[in-house]
Amino acid sequence: MTKAIYPTEKFSAIQTPFYYYDLDVLRATVDEINLHASKTNFHVHYAMKANVNPSVLEVIKNAGLGADCVSGGEVEAAINAGISPSKVVFAGVGKADWEINLGLDNDIFCFNAESIPELEVINELAAAKGKIANVALRINPNVSANTHHYITTGLNENKFGINLSELDQVTDLFPTLANVKLIGIHFHIGSQITDMTSFQGLCVKVNEIQEHFSTRGIELQHVNVGGGLGINYEHPNHFPIPDFASYFKIFRDHLILQPHQTLHFELGRAVVAQCGSLISKVLYIKHGTSKKFAILDAGFTDLIRPALYQAYHRIENLNSELKMEAYDVVGPICESSDTFAKDYSMNETKRGDLIAIRSAGAYGEIMASQYNLRKLPKAYTSDQLK
Numbered sequence: 456m457t458k459a460i461y462p463t464e465k466f467s468a469i470q471t472p473f474y475y476y477d478l479d480v481l482r483a484t485v486d487e488i489n490l491h492a493s494k495t496n497f498h499v500h501y502a503m504k505a506n507v508n509p510s511v512l513e514v515i516k517n518a519g520l521g522a523d524c525v526s527g528g529e530v531e532a533a534i535n536a537g538i539s540p541s542k543v544v545f546a547g548v549g550k551a552d553w554e555i556n557l558g559l560d561n562d563i564f565c566f567n568a569e570s571i572p573e574l575e576v577i578n579e580l581a582a583a584k585g586k587i588a589n590v591a592l593r594i595n596p597n598v599s600a601n602t603h604h605y606i607t608t609g610l611n612e613n614k615f616g617i618n619l620s621e622l623d624q625v626t627d628l629f630p631t632l633a634n635v636k637l638i639g640i641h642f643h644i645g646s647q648i649t650d651m652t653s654f655q656g657l658c659v660k661v662n663e664i665q666e667h668f669s670t671r672g673i674e675l676q677h678v679n680v681g682g683g684l685g686i687n688y689e690h691p692n693h694f695p696i697p698d699f700a701s702y703f704k705i706f707r708d709h710l711i712l713q714p715h716q717t718l719h720f721e722l723g724r725a726v727v728a729q730c731g732s733l734i735s736k737v738l739y740i741k742h743g744t745s746k747k748f749a750i751l752d753a754g755f756t757d758l759i760r761p762a763l764y765q766a767y768h769r770i771e772n773l774n775s776e777l778k779m780e781a782y783d784v785v786g787p788i789c790e791s792s793d794t795f796a797k798d799y800s801m802n803e804t805k806r807g808d809l810i811a812i813r814s815a816g817a818y819g820e821i822m823a824s825q826y827n828l829r830k831l832p833k834a835y836t837s838d839q840l841k
């Protein structure tokens with residue numbers, strides 16, 4: 456399989472480990488999103504929690520995407536990056552009062568409310584400011600996302616959203632809340648979803664739920680189907696851009712919208728995952744009794760996905776064209792879970808070789824920690840290293 460092209464010469468002058476963002480890949484990705492979403496006036500809000508690197512946000516803002524935030528910090532970061540508050544949606548099961556107030560002060564587009572007590576607090580805080588908060592109800596559609604159980608969010612036993620059985624109770628509550636305006640419904644069923652039938656299942660449920668509101672004479676202006684579109688971690692070189700055409704087509708074909716309704720999406724991983732790599736250096740090759748370990752200077756403090764979700768990332772040796780050999784690729788941290796891959800086939804590797812851990816643009820840099828008092832990884836872009 457072909458290797459991606461990296462400015463390896465330039466890399467050798469930079470302290471590893473670091474993140475490298477190929478902004479040409481990112482620009483091609485957002486162009487593709489805009490191409491397919493604009494056909495039907497779909498609105499895409501980028502899920503900030505995937506990556507808030509300033510250069511990455513700049514490309515996303517310039518492409519005109521909105522922001523999906525799950526904390527006050529993200530609302531601030533989106534607005535500071537120049538994304539208009541009128542394109543900011545704010546979700547999260549546990550919004551603190553200061554976070555709700557921040558959203559109110561900035562007149563954000565919409566709060567995605569996840570429970571009855573939260574609706575009551577938004578109402579109270581909005582009243583104190585003499586404002587009316589736009590809210591969408593996050594409804595738990597009980598659709599399985601067929602993905603890792605840590606990243607499925609749409610089933611009844613999840614902590615997220617309002618269950619279908621509570622819908623009547625919530626609908627009845629709205630007329631008593633003078634300072635919130637119900638503008639829509641919101642869903643998010645999970646992440647790294649590659650089985651498109653999950654999204655089709657979501658459409659069927661959304662259509663049913665829309666009936667619930669229309670039979671009660673409640674008009675909703677917006678439907679937000681969240682994010683979750685997966686990417687190809689096995690073959691980032693062959694599939695650098697997710698299949699947005701098919702993804703949007705599912706909703707175009709299966710979701711019934713009323714003429715005045717707009718459809719919103721919250722894509723995170725699909726936007727930024729493939730543009731990022733974690734670049735690391737091999738510190739040692741250690742021979743065990745039956746295996747070889749490639750010990751990197753990057754660990755789960757830099758990229759936690761393999762340790763947290765047993766996630767697969769493609770790993771490439773950027774300096775070797777030698778024959779393929781099997782390695783356990785591990786980090787330096789004092790935990791056995793600090794392993795990027797086991798029995799992984801790589802070109803024969805020696806101390807000092809540069810390693811690229813691919814598809815690390817989403818939930819990579821943003822989840823870095825300083826455990827073991829390690830330094831946070833820095834980040835560089837293709838534009839900087841041209």
Ligand SMILES: *Cc1c(COP(=O)(O)O)cnc(C)c1O
Pocket residue numbers: 502504505523525546547643645646647681682683684721722723724725817
């Ligand atoms: C995490 C999250 C997203 C983005 O998920 P991806 O799988 O990265 O697309 C969208 N909406 C909500 C509410 C989220 O929590």
